[in-house]
Amino acid sequence: MIRIAVIDDHPALRAGLRTVIDAEPGLVFVGESAGDEESVWPLLRRTEPDLILLDYHLPHGDGLQLCHRIKRQLPVPKAPKVLVYSAYASPELSLPAALAGADGVVDKGLAARELFEAIRLVHRGERLLGDPSQTVVRSELERLEDRDRALVGLLLNGAGDAEAAEALQMEPSEVQHATLRILGTLRSQVPTGTG
């Protein structure tokens, strides 16, 4: 039984997800939120989901930054798996998604059975982050400052916040802030250019 919460600002998509998830044996839809601060945290505390399907493009902020905060504020073993659900699951998304601690990135264009498969894989502990080519990683890293690049390298290699802080002689809270800032920088624009 996998208990799933959905964070997405589109009511139609939330309703669709609720219907298909409830109809799928082994999956339970436990709650939904449009992604605003007021409803996200109560939802997560109340329902304690196993997995969150999290929209990448939230109107009030960035899905990955929210992912990062969820992972930090609900530490293991309580931390839910986070599957980033994006209308544009481009290779560029892999790097920031990994940095935000997401467990997977899936495209909104997937058919229901493919989505269920992704949900089950992630719940089992696999990571569905894709494997961006060196070119993509390089061009993404070029958008960052040198200091940030070092931090990203450490964090992607599996260092915790405390370890990274020690290596770079920073405060752990600084590492968190820096990560959120880097996620903001790497935030790829919705192709419409409106953010």
Next chain:
Amino acid sequence: MPHTRWETRRRLIEGDATPWLALLVAARVMATGVAIGLILLEPIDSALLVLTAYGAISAIVIATMPRVRASPLAWVLDTAFALACVLASGDWRSPFYVLWLTTLALPAVMLPLRQAVWLAIAAPVLYLSLGLFGGPAPGALRPITSETLVIHLLLPAVLVAGLAYATYALQRVQEERMRRERLAIEAERRRIAWELHDSAKQRLHAAHLLVSSLHGRVGPELVAAVERASVELESAAADMDTSLAELRSPLEGRPLHAALEARARELVTDGGPTITVRGEAPTLPPLVAAHAYRIVSEALTNALRHAEATAIEVTLERTPSGLRIGVADNGRGLPETHRPHATGILAMQSRAESIGARLVVASRDGQPGTRVLVDLPAGAPRPQGATA
């Protein structure tokens, strides 16, 4: 960039030149008429009459031949001729003075502002020297009153500077208007794109999820319908992506092969197959080009996903019947048994049908790999459902 400014200016003049030209020609004809009238009052000189006919002839040439109108050589000849008339009349207070003034109008409006200012300075100086060394008394000016001299020297300067500035101002206004229009169009495009993305596309995703969740849960008589509906919804979402991409950086304006080259660059990965695009596409109706682009993108994605190829080649070649686009890889070819969920191929097929194209997906004869061929008929019909 003086060159572009020059071009804008020229286009501005050529663009809606009718009233302006009519005015110029009228002034010229009038000046010639005045000159003829004044000459007739004096003893008739046949050479002068021939020279006078120049005014009328040149007016016709200017009005009918835009190329002559825009040529600096023609301006120089024109002005030199009018000055020759003044010189031949033997007096700088000549009736040909007005004809000469009209010869300054073309360069004044067509030259870039800076050069026109130089012309405004040079014209009175030129006329002053003509008055000094021409007639009536070479070596001395002999104005009737000082006003005559001042008017004769100020008028060309005022005329050239005034015309040049008016043209410059008009040009700025026009540029500003074009810039505003462009910005407004861009803002509108962004708004439409945002609405498509924010609302319609999300609903499509929801519908696709719902329909695709029926897979395996309906009786055999409905399997095909569910499968087809799922494909259509998926294609609609992809169509919307194409439209969004077009709204963002329109394929329209960028030829198909350029768009495909860009797509190929996006898809190439380290250690993945190489993708080359050869050939060029003619200008296609935007929707046809968009569908063709989408079909080739899908073929590339399929080849990358399933073919285990090391090289993929996209070719565009014109055929007697239209345009043939090929996507060939050197991978393992099509599987022996038909894959029931080859939705990619179904989607490509449905797209091809909607633009009247023929799609063939087959293993390559005699060599490893798969080949996708799209034959776009020349003058491809408008896609079904397109009203515009």
